[in-house]
Amino acid sequence: MQQYLDLCHRIVDEGVWVENERTGKRCLTVINADLTYDVAANEFPLVTTRKSFWKSAIAEIIGYLRGYDNAEDFRKLGTKTWDANANQNQVWLNNPYRKGEDDMGLVYGAIGRNFPKPDGGQIDLLRKIIDDLKAGKDDRGEILTFYHPGAFHMGCLRPCMYSHHFSLLGDTLYLNSTQRSCDVPLGLNFNMVQVYVLLALVAQITGHQPGQAYHKIVNAHIYEDQLALMRDVQLKRKPFASPQLKINPDIKTLEDIETWVTLDDFEVTGYECHEAIQYPFSV
Ligand SMILES: Nc1nc(=O)c2c([nH]1)NC[C@@H]1CN(c3ccc(C(=O)N[C@@H](CCC(=O)O)C(=O)O)cc3)CN21
Ligand SMILES: O=c1ccn([C@H]2C[C@H](O)[C@@H](COP(=O)(O)O)O2)c(=O)[nH]1
Numbered sequence: 001m002q003q004y005l006d007l008c009h010r011i012v013d014e015g016v017w018v019e020n021e022r023t024g025k026r027c028l029t030v031i032n033a034d035l036t037y038d039v040a041a042n043e044f045p046l047v048t049t050r051k052s053f054w055k056s057a058i059a060e061i062i063g064y065l066r067g068y069d070n071a072e073d074f075r076k077l078g079t080k081t082w083d084a085n086a087n088q089n090q091v092w093l094n095n096p097y098r099k100g101e102d103d104m105g106l107v108y109g110a111i112g113r114n115f116p117k118p119d120g121g122q123i124d125l126l127r128k129i130i131d132d133l134k135a136g137k138d139d140r141g142e143i144l145t146f147y148h149p150g151a152f153h154m155g156c157l158r159p160c161m162y163s164h165h166f167s168l169l170g171d172t173l174y175l176n177s178t179q180r181s182c183d184v185p186l187g188l189n190f191n192m193v194q195v196y197v198l199l200a201l202v203a204q205i206t207g208h209q210p211g212q213a214y215h216k217i218v219n220a221h222i223y224e225d226q227l228a229l230m231r232d233v234q235l236k237r238k239p240f241a242s243p244q245l246k247i248n249p250d251i252k253t254l255e256d257i258e259t260w261v262t263l264d265d266f267e268v269t270g271y272e273c274h275e276a277i278q279y280p281f282s283v
Pocket of ligand 2: 022157158160161181182183184186187188191
């Protein structure tokens with residue numbers, strides 16, 4: 001949590017204003033931030049200086065792991081966070097590849113679970129990683145990537161957190177996640193939870209101990225219409241201690257995640273937080 005606040009302060013104090021063409025808004029921006037989450041110690045990186053909707057964040061990552069490409073499927077899991085990008089961005093609404101209401105196109109898991117090969121066919125990158133890790137194997141390329149520049153014109157948004165690289169040292173599993181673009185007031189609340197949960201879940205279903213998750217952010221920004229709330233409200237508050245996350249131990253395989261897992265299989269204890277802040281969202 002302190003590392004989140006440090007990044008917010010750094011943007012407010014040292015950020016540079018950058019025009020963003022896609023949203024038509026300016027962003028106060030810094031380049032490069034490295035966050036670490038201690039999954040071994042169960043220090044769940046949930047923001048406490050405002051109410052954070054952690055169930056929504058977990059729903060997003062489960063949807064990515066399932067390869068969802070539709071905002072309705074995300075809503076059924078328990079999050080509305082893809083509604084705007086699927087249905088309100090004019091450039092995407094005009095895109096001939098959009099298959100209708102709620103379609104997100106080739107994004108996240110729709111790419112990673114079905115990565116097109118130049119010589120034909122597809123690879124399920126997640127299946128390969130899970131099979132390797134379960135067998136105790138780390139080929140130094142256990143990389144789940146959602147990044148396919150040849151498919152950008154077929155999706156509503158380029159993936160932001162686009163690469164998750166797993167590593168085994170003995171019986172301990174590590175994760176390095178990389179994010180190209182980060183909406184710090186809204187997106188990062190979710191992304192910290194997602195990196196943590198991804199390592200915890202993959203360690204659980206492959207039979208390893210979780211170690212640390214390392215989260216690299218390249219472009220970290222606060223939109224101009226979010227700045228006053230961050231600087232004058234959220235950053236004036238004192239954080240509370242980290243809560244803990246419990247994951248249902250009956251989740252044992254990738255198929256479990258794909259078929260029956262719901263948000264009821266996740267429980268957060270000891271979450272003390274300040275009241276919610278409604279940050280503006282840029283589509
Ligand atoms: N501008 C922007 N920022 C993002 O963080 C973002 C995108 N676009 N587009 C794709 C996904 C969607 N994400 C989102 C979308 C909405 C919220 C949001 O509205 N959060 C509120 C309420 C969440 C809830 O009630 O479930 C929040 O207060 O955190 C968060 C992340 C993250 N991503
Ligand atoms: O998981 C996510 C998804 C999206 N974001 C933010 C980062 C940017 O503010 C926008 C995406 O805009 P681009 O123009 O494609 O960079 O969404 C996030 O923080 N986390």
